[in-house]
Amino acid sequence: MSRRPVIIAVWLLILALCIGNVFRTRFTADLSAFLPRSPTEEQALLVDLLRDGMVSRLLLVGVRGGTAAERAAVSNAMTSAMHVDPRFLSVTNGASGHSEADRAWVFGNRYLLSPAVDPEHFTDAGLYQAISHTLDLLASSAGLMVKPLLARDPTAETLAVLDSFTGGSQPARHDGVWASADGERALLIATTRAPGSDTDGQEAAIQAVRDAFGEARATHGSPEMQVLMTGPGVFAVDARETIRSEIKRLSLIGSALIITLLLLIYRSFAALALGLAPVVTGALAGILAVSLAFGEVHGITLGFGITLIGEAIDYAIYYFVQGAARAHDAFWRTIRLGVITSLCGFGALLLSGFPGLAQLGTYSMAGLLAAVLTTRFVLPALTPEGFRARDVAPLGRWLSRPVLALTRLRWPALALAVAAAALLWQQREHLWHHQLSALSPIPVEAQQLDALLRADLGAPDTRFLVVTTGASAEDALEQAEALAPTLTTLQTAGQIAAFDSPARLLPSLHTQQARRDALPPPEELRRRLEQATETLPLKAARLEGFISDVTTAREGPLLAPSSLEGTGIGLGLEAMLIRQGDHWRALLPLSSPRGSEGLKDLDAERIGQAVADASVPQTVFIDLARESQRMYATYLREAWTAALAGVAAIVVVLLATLRSLGRVLRLVLPLTAAVLVITALVVLSGERLTLLHLVGMLLVGAVGSNYALFFVTADPADGLPEPETLASLLIANLTTLCGFGVLALSSVPVMHAIGVIVGPGAILALGFSAMFASRPRHVAGRS
């Protein structure tokens, strides 16, 4: 025992390292960890958009309560405060002040921006037509808008540009600011500087909105006023908060249950403390491994720590309860095999394209290894001389009667498993949840609030996009322009209601150049104007301002993306023209046509074909909803492959070790039955299966294989495992039930799915193992 101090010292050192690492580790909770690592081009785009795109930075804010005037005053005060806050790229509440600057910018650059400008437009006939049209406008209700511009913009280019800008309808205005249709809520839209994936940044921005609201309410509002917020960032922050608080709550409940259980059995705090040593070591080692491999640890991975308690504590239980009773070598052989099969199961998760799942795999493998090594080497060193855990052999002996009884239920159990399999087969079309959102922990109320504010604001429906990628902003814009005729045709045919394009806000240099070239020199323009206005009431002599503006435009510079900085138009452009690494993407959102009953879905296939026929390079049509479904289907397929690979690896290991097909079958059969029955029960309860249920099934196999091994490797002469073994299996099973069972109560779908499968599944695995894996004497004798 001279090695004892060394072992303990090394262990403590490792623990210290692990603990030090915990303080350095970045914990995340955004669900992008559950987005794929090596996606297709469309998926990469989707992930980019969900993670960092403008869409992910949108905060929709509502103010309710108080009077309309108070809401407007609060809305204006919040806007001014947020306007100077560096945490926001932009904030808009519909007050007209902002668009004044935009109008001035449009007016100043109208000859580069107007889609009407071409050589034809500036001929005698073209000018005659344009000016006549403007005079007609003057007679209409728009007359007041046109009149002040008449002398300098007689062809009404400013209006043409503004017309081409207005995409969707704007929200209603009350007291000068945006409000919901019923007038009950004042509305604001903010864009955060932090990308959607930066949950800390989003949290800070959300707090900034709350602060701005608090101050504005104190000075301009009344105490009963409230602020409402939604957006991807709000969801991410809430999700993190939910995951955090649930992990805390459920870990406490789970740990309390397990500790109570162990105290009841050991009746010794020393034994309890010793039993927890492998668990703590395992959890810390798991975090270390994940943070080293991934650079961050996801909250859900951490939540998984609770479940690891359930696994790791088993080894200590086996060690204390059985270690003394069973032949030393035989015991460790069984444990080793159990660990290897578990590792095979968890290892399968590493193959997954989900960083989130790969984290779970890494965490479990590292944790399990650390736990079992601690049990093997550190526990003996830590255990004081002469320490003996309470003898649980009486419990085991008492247990052998029901276990024997269980073996008689083999055939009914088998029938049950077959029935479960049949049910699952019959339901195979409806088993799986096909939405990525099934993994999202966003509660229904939050989704409803989101829908409400989006409807209030008429926030863009970003489901359908045409995306074109170029090596430069100019390429992307030219490609967007090349797509316009195709999209216009689709619009005319009623296939789409409208489309938007960054090239409307900022035409490509090519197009700007062509427009500039279309402008005639001053003398020529003056001569043509005289011709054009001969029969019109607006004479050329009064249009010197127009001639000088055209001349300025002819000689002025072209517009680059930077020329829009600080304008509202620039923000619109930023949302549609995105730089990603060394390439640029132009996003052209399509809106669905309105049918007799609300919005109709687009005919995605036809539009996809039309976009492909336009043969603009590097261009795709994307239905984000369908794409995210497809992405999810890919994960599911991948997870299946990984799970099957894991099962295959386990079988190979067992065959190689046990060298008996019969024994392997007796091992695999109960586990398969357990998985089938618990899955069928979950399906019967009305739940749809997700990826995480599949992970749960894998865990049932990994945990259950330990039980089955003890039955299979039990001394054949005796038929039943030792009483101590039986007792330890029951205790281990109950701790697993506690650890995983509480997860089933979680409102976070990822945790719930694993809990609901593994908790009850572990009990079934033990029960079935007892039925199929053991060979009690009387059965053996009969056969």
Place this chain on the structure above:
Amino acid sequence: MIRRLLLLPALALCTLAAAAEPWTLDTLMQRLADRAGGRVNFIERKYIAILDEPVVSTGQMSFTPPGRLERQTVTPKPETMVLDGDRLSIRREGRELDLRLRDYPEAAAFIDSIRGTLAGDRQALERRFLLSLGGDATAWWLDLLPRDGKLAELVLRIHIEGQGGHIRSVEILQGDGDRSVMTLEPADAAQPPA
């Protein structure tokens, strides 16, 4: 203007002498309210300094008390403008624009003047304008002067002429010196009653 205001009692006295019924603002408003509703043809001429000739638009207007005013322009380009309570919607060249009047206080004041006159709503008119009435029942005129300086930047004066319960013309003198004149005549004569 002040001279006209001073003249008002004298004119009123004259009409009192001339007709059985005294011609006062209240009488006018009563007549207008009685006649409210129905359709008229309109011709609007906008005189703009920069133009040699006015721009002309024609069409029909109808008023349904208490608050619905519809204006259908036929020439030069068809346009429908419907003002209903607080909502203003404009349809032109296949496009529709919906506005809320209270978001545009100046335009609202201006539109209220027309609507108030059509409805014979003296209170509504006096909230925003100083009123002065002249003439008699067979040929009267009503001047509206904005009380509010901000409104006056947009509209200097509205001059309405009429006969009995009919409005014959509305002249609007704008803040920038331009003006528009709308002349109205009943459409009922040309069309069978609806």
